[in-house]
Amino acid sequence: MVSKLVISALFILFVCNAWALPQSIVIDEQTVLASQPVFGREDYHLGALNPGSKAEIISISTQHEHGVSFQVRSTEGANRGQVGWVYLSSDEAKRKFSVLDEKNNEVSLPHIPSPVTNDEDDSVLEHLGTLKRVNNPTNNFKRAFIPLTKSMTPAVDGVYSKIPELVSVKSDKSIWDDFASGKLKLDEESYKGGNIFTFTDESGSNKYHAAFKPEYLGSLPENIQEIVKVELDCDETPTPSVRPTPQVQAALPGQRNNWLPGCDVLSGRISENSKNKLDQCLNSIKQTLSGGKRLRASDRTKVFPLFYSKLNPTEQEFLGHIVTSIGEAGVLAPPIEEMVAIMMILENRKDYAKSKGFSNANVLDAALQPSQFSMYNRGAHHWSDALNRENSDNQTQHALDAFIKLKNTTLTPTLRRVYHYHTNSVHPDWKTPSKVVPITLNGVSLRKSGKRHIFYRDIGWSFRNNPWSNK
Amino acid sequence: MKLRLALLLFIFSSSAFSWEVVKKKDEFYLVDSNKKSFAIISEGGVPSFIKVESFSPELNRIIYKSGVAGTSELKEIHRALLVTKKDMKVLGDFPVSYQSLTGNEGKVEVKWRLQKDRVIISDPETETTEKIQLR
Numbered sequence: 001m002v003s004k005l006v007i008s009a010l011f012i013l014f015v016c017n018a019w020a021l022p023q024s025i026v027i028d029e030q031t032v033l034a035s036q037p038v039f040g041r042e043d044y045h046l047g048a049l050n051p052g053s054k055a056e057i058i059s060i061s062t063q064h065e066h067g068v069s070f071q072v073r074s075t076e077g078a079n080r081g082q083v084g085w086v087y088l089s090s091d092e093a094k095r096k097f098s099v100l101d102e103k104n105n106e107v108s109l110p111h112i113p114s115p116v117t118n119d120e121d122d123s124v125l126e127h128l129g130t131l132k133r134v135n136n137p138t139n140n141f142k143r144a145f146i147p148l149t150k151s152m153t154p155a156v157d158g159v160y161s162k163i164p165e166l167v168s169v170k171s172d173k174s175i176w177d178d179f180a181s182g183k184l185k186l187d188e189e190s191y192k193g194g195n196i197f198t199f200t201d202e203s204g205s206n207k208y209h210a211a212f213k214p215e216y217l218g219s220l221p222e223n224i225q226e227i228v229k230v231e232l233d234c235d236e237t238p239t240p241s242v243r244p245t246p247q248v249q250a251a252l253p254g255q256r257n258n259w260l261p262g263c264d265v266l267s268g269r270i271s272e273n274s275k276n277k278l279d280q281c282l283n284s285i286k287q288t289l290s291g292g293k294r295l296r297a298s299d300r301t302k303v304f305p306l307f308y309s310k311l312n313p314t315e316q317e318f319l320g321h322i323v324t325s326i327g328e329a330g331v332l333a334p335p336i337e338e339m340v341a342i343m344m345i346l347e348n349r350k351d352y353a354k355s356k357g358f359s360n361a362n363v364l365d366a367a368l369q370p371s372q373f374s375m376y377n378r379g380a381h382h383w384s385d386a387l388n389r390e391n392s393d394n395q396t397q398h399a400l401d402a403f404i405k406l407k408n409t410t411l412t413p414t415l416r417r418v419y420h421y422h423t424n425s426v427h428p429d430w431k432t433p434s435k436v437v438p439i440t441l442n443g444v445s446l447r448k449s450g451k452r453h454i455f456y457r458d459i460g461w462s463f464r465n466n467p468w469s470n471k
Numbered sequence: 472m473k474l475r476l477a478l479l480l481f482i483f484s485s486s487a488f489s490w491e492v493v494k495k496k497d498e499f500y501l502v503d504s505n506k507k508s509f510a511i512i513s514e515g516g517v518p519s520f521i522k523v524e525s526f527s528p529e530l531n532r533i534i535y536k537s538g539v540a541g542t543s544e545l546k547e548i549h550r551a552l553l554v555t556k557k558d559m560k561v562l563g564d565f566p567v568s569y570q571s572l573t574g575n576e577g578k579v580e581v582k583w584r585l586q587k588d589r590v591i592i593s594d595p596e597t598e599t600t601e602k603i604q605l606r
Contacts, residue, residue: 030508047498048510050552052560078512078564301598328542356497370597371514371540371548371569378596380544420515421542426573428539430516453542460499460513460538467599 021148022099022107025072025086027053029096033084033357036169037061037069037159046084046357049097053077055086057099059161060148061169066090066114068145071166078464081471083166084357090114090141110140166359175199175210258312260284266314270407278318278400279391285311285319286387294388297381304368304376304468313362320346320364321406322399327375327382329453330395337444339402341421341455344411344441348419353463360471361463368466409442420456430459490520492535501535501552512564514538514548521549527585529605531556534567545572546596553590553603562603565592 027049034044049055059071067089074082089095090112099107152160155167170178178184184199197210259267262280270278288310289295295303307316324346325339332338346363353361367373375382389396418437422428435456439446446452465471489504492511499518502508511518515538526532532551539547547570553562569579582593590603 030510042496045496045498047496048500048508050510050561050564051558052555052562076563077561079510371546372542374541374544377541377544377546378598422545423543426541426543426545428515428541428545428572430539459515460494460497460517461515462499462512464512467597 020101020105020107021151022057022070022145023102024054024056024075024100024104025070025097026100027051027055027097031086031096033072033079033082033086035084035355035357037063037071037085037087039069039085039087046082047079049074049079049086050077053079057148058083058163059155059159059167060145060152061085061159062142062145062149063158066112066139066141068142071161078462081360081465082357083359090139110144112139112141170210172210173216176212176216179210180216260288260311260315263312263315263318266318270404272404274404275400278403281315281318282322282396282400283391285315290387295384297379297384299384300376300378301468303384304466305470307364307368308469313360316364317362318403320362320367321403322396323383323386324367324373324375325399325402326386326389326395328373330386330398332447332452333395333398333402335444335446336398336402336405337439337441338446338453339399340405340409340441341439341446341453343402343406344409344415345419345421345455347406348416349463351416352419356463358463358465358471361465365465365469365471366463368468369464370466405442414457415439415441417457418455419461420459421453424452424454430456432456435459490523490533492518492520501533507559509533509552509554509561511535511552512537512550514540514546514550525556526553526583526590529556530554530562530585530590532567532583537566539572541573544574546570547572562590562605563601565601566594566596569596 029051031049032039033046033049035046036044038044053074054076055072055074057070058073061069061071064087067087069085069087071083071085074080086097088097088099088109090110091114092109092111093113099109101107149160152162153164155161155164156169159167159169161167175184179186179199184201186197187200197212199210260281261284262277262282263284265274265277265281268274289303289306307319311319321343325342328342329338343363346366349366349369350361350363353366358365368376371377374380375386386395391397391400414437418439420430422431431454435458437455437457438448439455446455491502493500493502493508494517499511499513500508501511501518501520518538519536521534521536523531523533531554533554534549534551537548537550539545549567549570550564551567552564554560555562565583566581567583568581571577571579579595581595582591584591584593588605590605592601592603594600
């Protein structure tokens, strides 16, 4: 009888344990959010999660000597949608968040005292995505996460995920190996000195950043060896200061095989020859959003959610570019570069958001961030006017031309840091002459007198998702 | 009595000025004299601390100027961290007001209402409502 009871108790314990898979975290003390599962270096920090914030667990990295790290997505508040890594120490006293199961009960975790130093992080960095640390002294703490890892898909060695597309960790060495074998290309344009080099994959959408070590030199093609030698000779103290987040390409549901008429043109290279189809695409989008009726400024709360529910992410971006450029700069064109500049700001803001862990941010998200682009404010009619215009209208034609131009324009590093502009009739308190950037695109300079926009680089600003996207 | 009042004023003013905004890698933080730090939002430019005020017996609002946003209609936006008095847990970061600096709209106040077990925040600017369940 007693043994039956013990067996039942053990069975219940086993079942409870099996169900107590960590699903989310709640922050107890401010916690660093990092772009990679590396926490000792500020280069990787995306920001911080405030005490009380909640986030869902997407992935787990078991490559730390003592603790584990989770890739999480913030589920509420100003950081909603932001993705990054947080560290969970095996030492209870060093934990900054609680782990919850699907019923929001705290998951009980083993406590193993341990020192955590930056040295460990450096070592993790070196072996990221390799097997070296995975089977290294496994302790009871790491063992507790085996059920969680089994419920996920292996993404790279030692990293398991519910959404493997969001995991883009690679060791420095594997990046250099991929470069030597031709899988990755060196992004010379983004090189800012020091021993950190940036690489892109064939699609150009994923970026990787790796520190150079002399032992990698032998595996590189001769011409590249020369480049690396020259670059490093120029910089005697190769201490990395900036190591941007890899560009994560999030899964975009409905992006393929789900185009409105004409919009499949957005899936390929955009050129002058694309204009007829872009025109058709814009008409399809307008028809889908308005059903042929005239839109009013007061329709904002009904129509903005439709931007997301009726259009796929690539169509959303196209719409964001066209409508914003008409509403903000339609009256300033020609030259159409006035409109290209607005599109550039949207692209820059999108890229910034992605670099901060908002992995599926797009141009429309940037455009609709509350109060940023005045044309979308409550009561403002420029967005509905832009959508009510016939495609044959001059401003719409200019916007389509500007979109084609944007897709064929290479931006300088300075232009990529321009996130702000305003009309010359207003004066925000952050207006600083030293941060004004004169804009010249494809040899065309923007207006310098009369009604015009003034552009700025490096003005403080935080991306956050708008209330209509449900992201 | 006067001495007590002066002392209270001193305590109030020193606590009001003991917060500072720190910038770290493009991110802004409100940091108090005990080095307790909270991530905050910039709507445009560098944020600044305004005040801490009691919202309910259990909750405080740490109000800050989040910045100036807009391309043709500028708005100075004030936001607040809703925090528990007991352990300074942040329940969220929400708008408090939008002061138009260019148009005729004046100041738009966001409505914060405390109900039994939740806080309801209605934002006329975005025409949205957030409900925060109190834990």
